Amino acid sequence: MDSFIDVPERLALKGVSRRDFMKFCGLMATVLGLPMSFVPKIAHAVAKRPPVVWLHFAECTGCTESFIRSTHPWAADIILDTIDLAYHETIMAAAGDQAEEILEKTVKDNKGKFICIAEGAIPTKDKGVYGKIHGKTFLEIGNHVCKNALATIAVGNCACSGGVAAAKPNPTECKSVAEAIGIKTVNLEGCPPNADNMVATVVHFLLFGKMPAVDDLGRPLFAYGYLIHDNCPRRGHYENEEFVQEFGDEGAAKGWCLLKVGCAGPKTYHNCPKIKWNQGTNWPIEAGHPCIGCSEPKFWDEMAPFYVAK
Incomplete structure (x- = not known):
């Protein structure tokens, strides 16, 4: 497992200074409503780099665009170095069979230990046939991946509550990830949600070993309180x-x-x-x-x- 010392060194190779890294940790403390005394703790926490699987369902990829365009500093420099993003269809180099093999291996090797981030609603009409990847319906993928994850974070209005995919007349009977699969999710609502809230949710998990407190809609209170x-x-x-x-x-x-x-x-x-x-x-x-x-x-x-x- 990476130590705290490794994180600034890895980032330095990408042009991110130690000062910028600590500013990032300060930003996370601010977003989470924590005192600045937590900055060193956040710096150590993000060295854990948990495996993350990011799934795409019925969506426009706007939530991913928001995430990768975070600028405190660039996501590619800090955010993607903070987590081990094992699978993400939009930004991963692999494709086709190779990509699906990575997904299966990540789920199998890290059962109950990885974080799943789900983007987009899930069509449920006719057993979910209206949304497929690699021959599997979104319903099948969600049931397989989300139910084997330590926690699932739904990002964006579509994943959290159906969004535009579920807007009237909703011909494919799209539903939120939680409703379609029958699980509890931490919901980062927004169209798109702010990348700082996405990262802060993961940082909270790394820092405290649990997801943040949520409201009755599953939204983190630090962002939607x-x-x-x-x-x-x-x-x-x-x-x-x-x-x-x-x-x-x-x-x-x-x-x-x-x-x-x-x-x-x-x-x-x-x-x-x-x-x-x-x-x-x-x-x-x-x-x-x-x-x-x-x-x-x-x-x-x-x-x-x-x-x-x-």
Whole structure:
């Protein structure tokens, strides 16, 4: 097993300084709501490098795109060196039979010890025939891999609650990973979810030996424990009843509340105002776009329409 000393040395070969590595650990402490005294503990914890299997079901690969484009610093430098990503169809070099052999070997050799990350919903109609990889349905793959994993993390709205794949009329009867397979999952809702929350969930497991505390929807409380509305920088305008009436008006120029143009912040739980996106520089509401509630179950049906034509 790698020691803590090995981690900075391996990363240094890729151009990542020890300072950047410790900044990454500090970021993880911030996301998890831990004091900075935990930074050295996080640095040691990530040296464990657990095997991770990342499965793709019915999805657009947007969650993977979010993950690999994390910039604290680049995922390829730290995140992918923190975990042993044994199988991931999008970024692995292997393909076809070779890729499936890697998956089978990882599951067999690490039964009950690996973490499964599942992206996408699972079609269940007609025994799941509407989604297949290498001749096996998503249902068969999920039952085989997820039920042999130590824990399964569902990433993205599709995997957590069906997402766009399960939106009406849902002809293939897509369901969340938990519902389709009959297991409990840690749900990182979002379309896509923030990469920092994905990594922080794995780091929490490495640090404490268990998944983080979750709400009644299986979402980690550190990321989904409070309403966007309660932490919105435009909250003062809401209290003063200063609302944007349409995009481009005077209120929009002044940064007023976006509730009247469809903002779902008052009914959406997520830590977007805290960790933001794009290296923590911005997020939709700050950029002038209303929250569309993508971290809430069935948001494609219940939060729509996002725009109304005049």
